[in-house]
Amino acid sequence: MAEDIAGRGDPIKTLQLMWGRVDAPKRGPKSRVAVADLVRAAVRLADAEGIDAVSTRRVAEAVGISPMSFYTHIPDKAVLVDLMLDAVSGPAEGDNREAPVFTPADWRANVAFVAREYRAFYLRHPWALQVATHRPVLGPNTMRAYEYFLGAFDNLGLSEVEMDMSVTMVANYVYGAVRDVARARMVKDLTGMSDDEWWYTIAPFLETLDYSPYPVAARIGPVVGELYGLGDPDRAFDFGLERILDGLAVMVDSKTAR
Amino acid sequence: MAEDIAGRGDPIKTLQLMWGRVDAPKRGPKSRVAVADLVRAAVRLADAEGIDAVSTRRVAEAVGISPMSFYTHIPDKAVLVDLMLDAVSGPAEGDNREAPVFTPADWRANVAFVAREYRAFYLRHPWALQVATHRPVLGPNTMRAYEYFLGAFDNLGLSEVEMDMSVTMVANYVYGAVRDVARARMVKDLTGMSDDEWWYTIAPFLETLDYSPYPVAARIGPVVGELYGLGDPDRAFDFGLERILDGLAVMVDSKTAR
DNA sequence: CATAATCTCGTACAGTGTAAAGAGTTATTT
DNA sequence: AAATAACTCTTTACACTGTACGAGATTATG
Numbered sequence: 001m002a003e004d005i006a007g008r009g010d011p012i013k014t015l016q017l018m019w020g021r022v023d024a025p026k027r028g029p030k031s032r033v034a035v036a037d038l039v040r041a042a043v044r045l046a047d048a049e050g051i052d053a054v055s056t057r058r059v060a061e062a063v064g065i066s067p068m069s070f071y072t073h074i075p076d077k078a079v080l081v082d083l084m085l086d087a088v089s090g091p092a093e094g095d096n097r098e099a100p101v102f103t104p105a106d107w108r109a110n111v112a113f114v115a116r117e118y119r120a121f122y123l124r125h126p127w128a129l130q131v132a133t134h135r136p137v138l139g140p141n142t143m144r145a146y147e148y149f150l151g152a153f154d155n156l157g158l159s160e161v162e163m164d165m166s167v168t169m170v171a172n173y174v175y176g177a178v179r180d181v182a183r184a185r186m187v188k189d190l191t192g193m194s195d196d197e198w199w200y201t202i203a204p205f206l207e208t209l210d211y212s213p214y215p216v217a218a219r220i221g222p223v224v225g226e227l228y229g230l231g232d233p234d235r236a237f238d239f240g241l242e243r244i245l246d247g248l249a250v251m252v253d254s255k256t257a258r
Numbered sequence: 259m260a261e262d263i264a265g266r267g268d269p270i271k272t273l274q275l276m277w278g279r280v281d282a283p284k285r286g287p288k289s290r291v292a293v294a295d296l297v298r299a300a301v302r303l304a305d306a307e308g309i310d311a312v313s314t315r316r317v318a319e320a321v322g323i324s325p326m327s328f329y330t331h332i333p334d335k336a337v338l339v340d341l342m343l344d345a346v347s348g349p350a351e352g353d354n355r356e357a358p359v360f361t362p363a364d365w366r367a368n369v370a371f372v373a374r375e376y377r378a379f380y381l382r383h384p385w386a387l388q389v390a391t392h393r394p395v396l397g398p399n400t401m402r403a404y405e406y407f408l409g410a411f412d413n414l415g416l417s418e419v420e421m422d423m424s425v426t427m428v429a430n431y432v433y434g435a436v437r438d439v440a441r442a443r444m445v446k447d448l449t450g451m452s453d454d455e456w457w458y459t460i461a462p463f464l465e466t467l468d469y470s471p472y473p474v475a476a477r478i479g480p481v482v483g484e485l486y487g488l489g490d491p492d493r494a495f496d497f498g499l500e501r502i503l504d505g506l507a508v509m510v511d512s513k514t515a516r
Numbered sequence: 517c518a519t520a521a522t523c524t525c526g527t528a529c530a531g532t533g534t535a536a537a538g539a540g541t542t543a544t545t546t
Numbered sequence: 547a548a549a550t551a552a553c554t555c556t557t558t559a560c561a562c563t564g565t566a567c568g569a570g571a572t573t574a575t576g
Contacts, residue, residue: 028522160481169498172434223418240427247505286553
């Protein structure tokens, strides 16, 4: 695992590709494929077979060009990954919903909504959790997602910096929280064994361990396991989100009180 | 990036290796190296050169055995990664500090403390953010870390499940929040270019963009950039942590009020 | 028509994880 | 003591990766 992180490519070139700001070359043969075709093919591969299936060769093959022709369009794989991330941050094909209008009075519901949407995004494209970008992805779709997120915090009396840091906090929580569910799903798909089956398999070994160095964990662990089947990720997510909303409420209320 | 996730190896074998429960073989030559040597070498490599530098060949070379001898000791690379993760979750060599005793009255400080320690852990071993495990890492050191984390929530009147979900929430936030700092540092080390320099490089391009689709972001972005140099991650972390503590306080207070 | 720009491609290299099979070493069984 | 089983270590090999390099092929401009 662990993608290449280098990316010697000109940072501006990446942005130009992401924003479609590469003007069509005057001379030379016409391209048989567009950058968007390559990115779409790569995303399809990643969605279907995981990020490890995305190699420059397979992407090239998918659009019908030879392995090295890939590099005519995209400088290196790190750039492809950036393009993939921005691409999937946009609305899915056929999704024509308008961006919702957020009423400040309902801010709790609004924040919960964008948090859940963000979580759903990662569950749609779990490979996005595995790729390491070298820089923030400043593409049009990523910006729209940020805008969207910010909207839930607008007109609550927060300063610009507070708004930004609030978005960052919620997004970071979601990112951390979705990771484990995504992992479990992917491994289940790849190996056919669910986490529950795995727990069952290792249970005999776990019983042979000495838990005296972990008194608190020894008290908590079994109860958690018994009560809701080795961890209900949806419930844990909601729990954390509620606590976060409570925390934000302290700040928001202190503003509106004035 | 994106590690192999498969891991066909017997799940129990991984646990046995992690807990040192492989009994010394009766026959055959003595091993020239121990599993711990391999893991230590791998961690050293990852700390020094990043996770991409960790290949089975280089690890084998580092301990002085041939490439394939690696597989005599560790079934596959996914298992090595699990072992690495548990290894670095333990106290660093020479760290003999006692585990702190948490006084419930200071729970805010306690939770902040473990959150910061967890963050420091990822900053010490940023590659830990990049590796994908196939299952939860149930090693002795990982368990001790969980125990430690749980301790900060003990005796606050929370149920077992609430304690577990609270730990999960804080850990998830930290994980999400540390990612970006770790990325920036690693890329700086690898490419010599800091995020700030990168922003400066792309600024001319950014000025050519049309921000009308992003009205809120267009208002927030520049202010945030101006005010604290393109994002101060420490400050953003503290901000989020304060909100989370406020949120936890609502729950904790409701318990102690009774 | 020549030239410069561009796309496409074949070959090549250094690296990856690891399967398969053999050679050498040790403890147990005969 | 000899044979065997269990074990470590090693060599060779395969399919795969990202991508450097250089050779055509194609197109618009001088």
